Amino acid sequence: MEMAELTALLTPDGLRLLDGLPPVESADDVARTVSRLRREGHSPDLVSAVVTQSRLRARAGAKFGPFAERMLFTRAGLEQATRLGIAARHAVRFRDAGFERVADLGCGIGGDSLGLTALGIRVTAVEADEVTAAIAAYNLAPFGDSATVRHGTAETTDLTHVDAVWLDPARRTAGHTETARTRPEDWSPPLDWTLELAGRMPAGIKLGPGLDRALIPDDLEAQWISADGSTVELVLWSGPLAREGVRRAALVIRGDDAHELTSAADSPDEPVRELGAFLHEPDGAVIRARLIGEVARSLDAGMLDEHVAYMTSDAAVTSPFVTSFRVREAMPAKIPAINSALREAGIGRLEIKKRGVDVDPAQFRRKLRLGGDAEATLVLTRVGTRRIAVLADRVSRS
Incomplete structure (x- = not known):
């Protein structure tokens, strides 16, 4: 927003016009609202300001809730x-x-x-x-x-x-x-x-x-x-x-x-162990804080690989600090093997996650054959030098 636009907006008429606008959320909403306001004789600066603010207020609800309805913003702000x-x-x-x-x-x-x-x-x-x-x-x-x-x-x-x-x-x-x-x-x-x-x-x-x-x-x-x-x-x-x-x-x-x-300090990781019945993905804040080891010990879990932030365990427990998955099966991260597992399980809806491997999930999905009513998560990762795929189900938090 430029100062001319802000000056036009910060008047009783400008603020009333803004508060009276219906939500402006899509590009079509913007085009219709701009055309209408210009036909009504409002200045270009005021039209630009109120339409921009209305769109930003709609986006700001995720951060500010109902307070966004009376606030002003810049896009960067x-x-x-x-x-x-x-x-x-x-x-x-x-x-x-x-x-x-x-x-x-x-x-x-x-x-x-x-x-x-x-x-x-x-x-x-x-x-x-x-x-x-x-x-x-x-x-x-x-x-x-x-x-x-x-x-x-x-x-x-x-x-x-x-x-x-x-x-x-x-x-x-x-x-x-x-x-x-x-x-x-x-x-x-x-x-x-x-x-x-x-x-x-x-x-x-x-x-x-x-x-x-x-x-x-x-x-x-x-x-x-x-x-x-x-x-x-x-x-x-x-x-x-x-x-x-x-x-x-x-x-x-x-x-x-x-x-x-x-x-009081970074937490040492737990030792690497073989893939068990559950796979756990630590929350990003836990990874950044280097407290994965603390969470692993609470889950009786170990690292899947010493360089990859996945943990594995056999205990049927989860934590607010992880997203947990119940393992169905693991296989080499190769398209034929994965498609065979998807077909056998009747997977029609698939979430793809990856860590420690250079894979574009969107491109990878195009190579998969999905069909059926079941859903699952596919985790692409590595253990040592081996690239593996883990077919799993999300564990809900109780």
């Missing part, structure tokens, strides 16, 4: 924003540590600030991009004096009047739509500056889950978070915000349920 449920969990850390005033440095559209202010914490939200800062101010306006939004940089912000900081460094090139990833030294603020600040005052730092682990200081708690099967972020916690004795954590959120695994 929505993509990079913390889900509101996760932001609320972060905010609880600050509240439980007794902090009343927090600076949200790199606040984006204000998602994390919403979580903080909702718990009664006074927030100074800082954003380097002028348009995004204006959108954050709109989104936080219902909280009145509890949230102050400033257009500026983290490095120039006066922190003498806050108790702690939340930082979300800009890890992509500037822009409101398409952006590209940058190196840690080019982030805004740079990672070195961010970590130095976290050494001086309590901080939570939101980063990408794939951050090079060699860049994580030994004295910070590193918490990887997944939501509904996707590993969404890594948060580094310092000072009183870091839990005593915890340096590695995997928080797994599925719907309204949340489970967390914590440890």
Whole structure:
């Protein structure tokens, strides 16, 4: 969104027009709505702004629920924003540590600030991009004096009047739509500056889950978070915000349920064993936190291969930290053998998963012959130098 579009939108008539639009979700909806609004005499800037916002609000429901219906967004801002449920969990850390005033440095559209202010914490939200800062101010306006939004940089912000900081460094090139990833030294603020600040005052730092682990200081708690099967972020916690004795954590959120695994250090893997009655795929947060061994021991499981993140066991137990499969049969990962097994089992619907092998599941599926009413999962992986295929059924969590 450009400033001209935002200026046209942030008027009583512009906001009424936006709030009165039916959902704009498809390309056809966009074309029809744009044509209608232009015929009604609305300016090009206003039409562009309200149609874009209506479409973004529809997408934002997955992150912000009903709150999305009154918020404003940029496309990049929505993509990079913390889900509101996760932001609320972060905010609880600050509240439980007794902090009343927090600076949200790199606040984006204000998602994390919403979580903080909702718990009664006074927030100074800082954003380097002028348009995004204006959108954050709109989104936080219902909280009145509890949230102050400033257009500026983290490095120039006066922190003498806050108790702690939340930082979300800009890890992509500037822009409101398409952006590209940058190196840690080019982030805004740079990672070195961010970590130095976290050494001086309590901080939570939101980063990408794939951050090079060699860049994580030994004295910070590193918490990887997944939501509904996707590993969404890594948060580094310092000072009183870091839990005593915890340096590695995997928080797994599925719907309204949340489970967390914590440890003082990386967990050693269990030894490799032969494929048993069950195959287990660790959640991405568990893999990133290197806590696979902890989960394996809880399942009486071992590794299928020392270099591949699959576990196997004979015990009929599962865990919130894995997706479990009951093994039907294993075979070489060759099309004739797989098609024979699919035909014999009458498999007409097949989920394909892979790990440790260079396979395009979409292309692989085209070579398979599916027919019948049954469904199953096909796991393509390797054990040592052997490529294998495991036909299995998902185990539901009770």
